Amino acid sequence: MLGEVVELIDETPRVRSIVLDIPHWPGHLAGQHVDVRLTAEDGYQAQRSYSIASAPEEPRLLITVERLPDGEVSSYLVGELRPGDSLELRGPIGGYFVWEVRMGGPLLLVAGGSGIVPLMAMLRHRAASRTGAGARLVYSSRSWEEIIYREELERLASGPAGPLVIHTLTRTQPPGWTGYARRVDGAMLAEAAWPPSHGPTAFICGPTPFVEAVASALVLLGYPATSVKTERFGPTGG
Amino acid sequence: MAHVSRGFRGKRAKEREGDRLPPGQYLVEGFPVLSAGPTPHTPLEEWSFSILGLVAEPKTWSWEAFGALPKEEVRTDIHCVTKWSKLDTTWEGVSIDTLLEGVEHHATHVLAFSDGDYTTNLPLEDVVDGKAWVATAYDGRPLEPEHGGPARLLVPHLYFWKSAKWVRGFQLRDHDEPGFWESYGYHMYGDLWREQRYAGD
Numbered sequence: 001m002l003g004e005v006v007e008l009i010d011e012t013p014r015v016r017s018i019v020l021d022i023p024h025w026p027g028h029l030a031g032q033h034v035d036v037r038l039t040a041e042d043g044y045q046a047q048r049s050y051s052i053a054s055a056p057e058e059p060r061l062l063i064t065v066e067r068l069p070d071g072e073v074s075s076y077l078v079g080e081l082r083p084g085d086s087l088e089l090r091g092p093i094g095g096y097f098v099w100e101v102r103m104g105g106p107l108l109l110v111a112g113g114s115g116i117v118p119l120m121a122m123l124r125h126r127a128a129s130r131t132g133a134g135a136r137l138v139y140s141s142r143s144w145e146e147i148i149y150r151e152e153l154e155r156l157a158s159g160p161a162g163p164l165v166i167h168t169l170t171r172t173q174p175p176g177w178t179g180y181a182r183r184v185d186g187a188m189l190a191e192a193a194w195p196p197s198h199g200p201t202a203f204i205c206g207p208t209p210f211v212e213a214v215a216s217a218l219v220l221l222g223y224p225a226t227s228v229k230t231e232r233f234g235p236t237g238g
Numbered sequence: 239m240a241h242v243s244r245g246f247r248g249k250r251a252k253e254r255e256g257d258r259l260p261p262g263q264y265l266v267e268g269f270p271v272l273s274a275g276p277t278p279h280t281p282l283e284e285w286s287f288s289i290l291g292l293v294a295e296p297k298t299w300s301w302e303a304f305g306a307l308p309k310e311e312v313r314t315d316i317h318c319v320t321k322w323s324k325l326d327t328t329w330e331g332v333s334i335d336t337l338l339e340g341v342e343h344h345a346t347h348v349l350a351f352s353d354g355d356y357t358t359n360l361p362l363e364d365v366v367d368g369k370a371w372v373a374t375a376y377d378g379r380p381l382e383p384e385h386g387g388p389a390r391l392l393v394p395h396l397y398f399w400k401s402a403k404w405v406r407g408f409q410l411r412d413h414d415e416p417g418f419w420e421s422y423g424y425h426m427y428g429d430l431w432r433e434q435r436y437a438g439d
Binding site for chain 1 (some may be wrong): 246418
């Protein structure tokens, strides 16, 4: 299936969103991903998976890509791709790390870096469907400048029944920062996460050590293992 | 005719590695981790491996008994459906042939089951005759929990989700039934050279 690039949005210095117009998109669930395949003139191909950032309700498909050092596909998508280009993709893929309104809440979303992308699709889906299901996002970024979707998250949080958005900045903090300034840990989750008695479903996405730490901490806080869904990416994602 | 991506050239790892890299895969040096939920930590004294289902007599090994079984060293390439491949990995484990020795059965398929309610389905013929192991060591060291320790299945000729982490046993069956990822749209078999990633491939 081919999508036309209609717009490119620079989210942070290393992260770009690609807005795609796909004529026969079959629809997707928040949390799913697509496979993107690039083909060189001589037939050489490379493919990678990228999480979908847009809500199912939106007319266009959005993927958000972080440029990785030496990334074969990400450096093309973030550096070379232009509006008007076509992108070959396949999907949607994945049916476990997904959230639909009918699954209810409350939702605990925990993101590390570009792990925010599939969780953003869930927050956008939640906003578009105006559900009353509660949602909290704990989002770890290295610095204020590297928070992906920062302004939209602020808008969502300040809206009626908006999610509670809690940032932690692990490397540098702006002057006057009063929020968390460390990696997500058990003490932070004890303060910020829903208590297990509320019956929350947790979605965690980020680099492997981040996901390992957060998932273990939630289980220690009393979250049943089956209520904790994880999606990981390595530093080698390409 | 594939769509040509304007201005794309690529890194060509596939050409450097000749025919060792299956279609659609790329090489990694590290060892990425993928799993659907928290990493289970079953104490070794509670661990066991069982062969259940359509067998005349079910079998179960404690960690200690399992450790006494003969081990094989396996050097192999591994390939994940998320498209990374890692060449020349070394493992130590017990061959499934060893585990099925003396087990009377008429099974055609197995459902491997793991801590954390993970399952995956395989044809029996794909786990016998030296094609699959229950691995307990990676790169000379006990297998770490995030990579499936204390024991994981190792079926290197299929996509790596078939190599179930935290494996605790086999259900022997006379029919094929989808496991965890297979019921979420991943391929029932997962032949990596025929690129059977998702249902319908």
